[in-house]
């Protein structure tokens with residue numbers, strides 16, 4: 532059997548840089564303390580690791596201040612904090628049909644008891660791209676949030692957040708970006724993009740371990756955001772109310788210190804590699820995948836933008852007559868290629884591209900450690916499976 536080829540980086544990146552594992556092991560063996568919970572060296576050093584991680588994240592997304600980054604345990608936690616912390620009864624939200632369930636479900640939960648209303652802006656069925664003007668056409672006088680997925684986890688489509696942010700800012704509507712598939716993959720500048728809230732997982736493109744995530748909150752926005760949870764922070768412990776300063780206002784309870792030690796090392800690795808070079812690498816992978824699969828069989832469909840510049844390296848594919856789950860199973864059993872089949876937690880995205888009835892798609896998602904040889908192997912496997920006569 533060939534060696535395993537991991538093509539599910541949109542779920543979580545693998546492998547992680549060796550420095551990540553080393554940092555986690557060093558934390559576990561040498562520190563093992565909870566940040567802000569003691570004056571002894573180990574607790575102080577753990578606090579320094581968290582501060583370092585926060586600073587690196589702030590630098591990488593060009594945030595004004597490290598304290599405007601709060602840690603969460605995944606991207607869903609960051610999105611829930613942003614959405615439920617901001618919206619009030621009577622508010623209207625504009626989101627897109629390409630959103631992930633970690634945006635759709637909080638919005639539906641708030642809408643279920645009539646508290647809010649949401650409009651989902653359609654995307655182009657061929658590319659999965661949303662038109663910035665259509666976003667603003669959906670705005671109402673009571674619109675209190677525009678929420679846009681930066682890149683689709685189904686089609687890879689990169690949405691025009693740079694065009695949406697500045698207009699939303701002028702119209703004083705908070706702008707939330709779900710950067711689950713772009714943080715660590717494409718350059719992000721929250722200031723030029725005029726983003727108010729940016730949700731990120733630490734465990735995908737940022738290359739950190741599972742159990743890490745973060746939310747950027749633009750300075751001033753923290754006053755408009757209610758914390759979803761309260762608890763101990765190790766600061767102003769004499770007060771029975773949550774501190775109102777950042778980041779403690781949104782970080783009750785003990786941190787995932789071992790995870791954040793890993794994330795800090797991952798971010799250092801990214802800073803050394805640079806986001807620009809990671810994006811170039813990913814563009815080369817996308818270009819190769821699109822070229823190799825374009826020449827293939829008529830029964831193979833690759834969804835999403837055909838121009839690599841308009842996408843990240845997340846590809847939904849389908850072979851006519853083969854169920855997505857069957858294709859994923861064959862990719863693993865025959866070729867040792869790990870993919871993911873189904874709806875990928877984005878039901879409206881499948882409605883958009885017309886793949887709901889067939890049970891979604893099979894998704895191949897590439898990351899920093901994938902090579903052009905990996906892409907060739909995936910393309911060859913898809914070509915061979917597309918050539919199988921399913922009726923024989």
Ligand SMILES: Cc1ncc(COP(=O)(O)O)c(C=O)c1O
Pocket residue numbers: 541542604605606607608631633680682683684709711712732733744
């Ligand atoms: C676009 C998008 N948003 C949000 C999430 C949720 O991320 P997490 O699993 O870190 O909560 C994902 C996860 O796949 C995603 O792809």
